[in-house]
Amino acid sequence: MSYSLSARTMTRRLRRGLAATVVALLAAIARALGYRLLHLRDRGALGVADGAVPYRTTVFDDAVAGVANLDPALLAAVRRAASDASRDGLVFYVNSGWRSPEYQRHLRREAVSRYGSEEAASRWVSTPETSAHVAGHAVDIGPRASAAWLARHGAAYGLCQIYRNEPWHYELRPEAAVHGPPPMYADPSEDPRNRR
Structure with missing residues (x-):
């Protein structure tokens, strides 16, 4: 009897282990494809409609809400820059663009958990x-080579890096085409717009 109970226990453990492995594998595949599975108690899963951007989404992908909901002037400037950068063999991928308030709230909670405090x-x-992302006024560009190209040439399009700690984050400052980019903040906590 104890042998059969032990075999049943072993079978259950193997099934649980297999199920856990399958779930972990599916989550890894989803992450590799650029999908973030975000769960909220009151809304269910957040996804592309909330601003999550699938892997390798370009600035020309109008079917993706994170791109389509960007401020039209920002989007036009980024697309002009992307077209010119393509002559240098670069593609501008959108790592993040417009975000719903729910998605931003989720990202903020993750950041508090990761860094230990609101501050x-x-x-x-x-x-x-x-958030400039919630307003549709910010876009995060990758890969690194594309963001670096934009750092060198972006002011001509009115596209400026705003934060030193986020070389991928760009916002539209049309006056930069004439006067150059404005001074950068060290990080978002120094930006007066974020002190409301």
Whole structure:
């Protein structure tokens, strides 16, 4: 009898282990494809409709809300820059663009959990009320070579890096085409727009 109980226990453990492995594998595949599975108690999963951007989404992918909901002037400037950068063999991928307030709230909670406090999190993630992403006024560009190209040439398009700690984050400052980019903040916590 104890042999059969032990065999049943072993079978259950193997099944649980296999199920856990399958779930972990599926999560890894989803992450590799650029999908973030975000769960909220009151809304279910957040996804592409909330601003999560699938892997290798370009600035020309109008079917993706994170691109389509960007401010039209910002999007036009980024597309002009991307077209010119393509002559140098570069592609502008959108790592993040417009975000819903729910998505931004989730990212802020993740940052507080990761960095240990609201104050520390504010160096990386704004609140939904102050986020330029929620307003559609910011876009995060990758890969590194494309963001570096934009750092060198972006002012001509009015596209400026705003934070020193986020070389991928760009906002539209049309006056930069004439006067050059404005001074950068060390991080979002120094930006007066984020102190509401």
